[in-house]
Structures are given as structure tokens and as C-alpha cells.
Amino acid sequence: MRVLPISFARYHQKVWGLPIARAVAVVALTAMAMPAAAQPHLPPPREIAPAPSPYPGFWDPKRRPERPDMSRLTQIRFMTETDYPPFNYADKEGHPVGFNVDLARLICEELKVTCTIQMRRFDTLVPALNENRGEAVIASIAVNAETRKVMDFTDPYYRVPARFVALKAVATPVLKPEQLEGKKIAVVGGSAHEAYLKTLFTEAQPVPYLTADATREAVRRGEADYAFGDGVALSFWINGTDSEGCCAFAGGPFFESQYFGEGVGIAVKKGNDTVRQALNYALFRLWEKGRFTDLWLRYFPVSPF
Template identity: 45%
Template sequence: MARRSRGPAAAFALIALLSCGDFASAEGVTIPNFWNPRTRQERMETQPSARAVRFLTDDEFPPLHFAGPDGAPTGFVVELARAVCERLAMTCTVQARRFDTLLDALADRQGDVVAAAIPLTPALRARFLATRPYFRWPARFAARTDRNQPAPSAAALAGRSVGVVGGSAHAAYLKAFFPGAVAKDFTDLATAEGALRRGEVDYVFADGLNLALWIGGVEAANCCAFTGGDYLENRYFGEGIGLVTRADEPALSRALDDALQRLWDEGKYAELYLRFFPLSPF
């Protein structure tokens, strides 16, 4: 998933705005549910860890993880990690590091859990343990609100122009499942979004999180909105992200998984989701 760079000012502006799966809805925001109800019968009784559990994150990827006004890490992933610690009655610390050093730091025992937007892949699972996904990267279509474009389908998109980032998984998915669409390749998502805003393409098909940040921000100027549903095929868009631990920490990984399920059941996940996603990417 391409990381859209947003500086501290953008993060603070996002904070000011904030006061697979099945889905729930609250306050008009779609909340994804990645948990299997059958796992409720498999719960384990967890005991507080005798040591402080050190979480590692990155502070440059709002709204998932970023530096708050006081410089401390915050964001959906970070606050979910803190809620997990509270649910398990564990003492935890959260430390921000450069994104590309997080897994190596975990392997070198400079931390115990990585809580960041690192995709779950076979290569990652070969080195580490991970919980079930607590967030995924939905693909979405966006269109201008003044053009009355039909909801996306293979038939509806035939002959219509769709902006995609050239060479991306979204471009490949569009070609495979919407063969009649006229793909317009762009070098990056911001350029494709600009073309949609100016009416130069009928749709944009891209990562839902980045599109949600754009649609809800000043750059879109209320021009555009999501249309149709989300697309979550693992083969194209990955498994999502989970809490990552070392392979020699299976008890910790199971406890984290159990806590995430409980936070969903108790409504804490939804509370945090609504706080950080005023416009849901789902």
C-alpha cells in the first residue's frame, strides 16, 4: 500500500477534524469487522505480563500512526495498541522509530511488538508471528459528485475512463475484472485525483484509505465521493496489518489476538475507529 506523505501540520489538522469482513455502521461511518464469531468459544484466560511490553511504531503515517501535538505517538494503530495493553492489564511503552527499521528492531529485541502499517505477507510470517488482521486496505472507486456516474460494475464501466496508478495492483485488478473500462495511467495517486477533480477522467480506482483522506480534505474541495463498495481480494490488495511479535513469543501473540477480539466485542474498536476515521475507507 502506497504511503501518502503528510507532515505534522496535516496530522494536527486531522486531529482537529476528529472529535473479508463484515461491517457495522455508526454515525454514518462504516466500521469493518475482521473477527470470526466462532473464535469467541476459543478464548484463553490471559495473565498480566511481569515485564513492560515495548511497542514499536512509526510517527509519519496519519491516521494510523503519527506524532500528536505533544510529540508523542498516537493514531488509530497506536491507540488500539494502548487499549490492548489496558485490556490485558499489561504495562506497555510505545516508541516511535523510522518505519523501515521496525522489523529489524523487533528481531534485535529492541522492542516486543510492532504496531504499524506493515503488510502481512508470507515473507513476514516466515520470520515473525502476527495476530489476525485488525485493518485492511480496501480498494475503492471515487467519482465526481456532479456527474451522476453509475455505480461501478463491469457493464457500467464499459467505455468509461478510470484513473489508476500505472503498474499498481489497482491497475491490474481493473484490467482483470473491468475489462471494458478505459484505464488512464498516472504516475501517482495525487495526479490521478487532480484529473478526477478537473473532470478529465470519470472515476479513480485506488487505495481506499488514501482516497478517504483526499475526499475528506481541502484538496478535493467537495468535488468527489466514493461510489460503489469496497474490494478486498487478498491476491491483489494483501491480507492487511496485525500486531507483529517475534516467533519465540507465541503466548504474547495469542494474548494480543484475544484482546483485539474482546475490544471489538466491547465496542472499543468502534470507538477508536470513529475517532480516527471520520470518513471510512470502507
């Protein structure tokens, strides 16, 4: 069973040009709504403004990490999953490819260490890490209280924001809460997204659906005014063929960790600070140099941020 609180949605692929029949698997939060007593109190937003940048950058330039002692680190054996495109999957020849794989290679270039990448079933990754079959797992693992019990993590290198999407004719870059009053908002029933809507947008009219696909189709067909959900999944849908070019993001992203998670990090064995600090240093440097952004744009032409 996955340790990530996510599910997968696959689309017929005509966007990424990946050499696979069933193309893109995207991250979609399906955390169940918290009981009312457990819901954190958040002030209602004044407006849902655009993100300051379309690229992820969760590193503080004022907190520049020092290069760690690399004398004992001559190689990093990365492990990743076999079938989670576009983040990690096998090409026609069986070689590991994808966003996480390319990021691992960039990290090794930055650190100037030998790098190997092995693919495993997801349910074997944590045991393999604890058995010292590799030093790091880069497989889109969510950082949360449960995963921290069995692994340590780098700083998050991406997060999954929540976003509104609407027909292009009404999708505005700035979306004020009053614009949502009385509007039908398609959302997966029982999800963290539904809980967030009910807590912060009390004048809106959430319409629960069983699946994320159904929420998007509701907007495309005009059954709902907006859909609210996983920004990464929505970015793939907007840029794919299933949307038929109908829709666009409305307003900006939401990152409240109480609802939408703390982000995705690279996992290392508990207590392995040598590798963890080296990876944190490399991630910061790749972001600082713009190489992380270049990689992101290759895989996410419509940014979820």
C-alpha cells in the same frame, strides 16, 4: 527500506486537527502489476455493492478466542514508527500519538498489563524486535509472504480496500460493471489496481497516471469518469480540502488479497505465541465491545469501507 508494499501521500491538513504542519500520510498500494500468467482468475462481479458496514471488522463472532494464560505476561513493550500520521507520529512534546498508539493503549487496558510505547525509525523496528527490545511492533506493517519470513503476526486489524471514486453527481452506492463500459478510469500505471481493472473490468478504459494524486485530480477536473485506487487514501482526499468537496465513493470496497494484500497486523518475534495470542484476544474483545469501532471513527470520519 520499508517492508510494507506501500507509499505515502501527504495533504495539507484541515480535517483531522492534528498539531503538525504537514498533516496526513496515507496508505497507498503501489504493488506492481503481476505478469498475465501470474494473475489469479476471478469471476467478474455482478455489481459493486456497498460494504455491509462502514467499519472494519475482520473478526468472526463465532470464533471467540479464549483468554490466554497471562501469568507470565506482565508488560508489553510496543514499538512504533516516528512519522506515519495519522497512524503513528510524535506530537509537539515528542510523545507518541495516532491510531496505532491509541489502539496499543486500549489493548493494554483490555489485558490489564503495563504498557510502554517507544518510537523508532521504521528501518530499525524489525532488528529491535529480534533483539528483544520490545514484544510487539504496531506500525501498519502489511502481512504477506515476505514479512512472515521475519515476524509472526496477529490477525489483521484493518485492511486497505480498493475503491472507485467519482464526482458526486454520478457517484452511486451501487455500481454495476456495465456502468463502467467505455468509461475512463484513472489509475496508477503499473499498480495492482491497474492489473485488477484490466482483469475484471475488461470493457472499461483504464487511463494510467504516474501518481495517485494525479488520478484523483483527473476526476476532479473531469478528465476521467472515475478513479480507482487505495480506499484509505481516497477517504482522506474526499474528506480533505484538496478535493474541494467534488467527489464521493461509488460502489463498495474490494478486498481481493491476491491484488490488495492480506491486511495489517501487529508483529511479534517469530515463535512468540504468548504475546501473539494475547493480542489476538484483546483485539477481538475491543471489537466485540465496540471500542475498536469508536476509535476508528475518531480517525476516519469518511470510512474507506
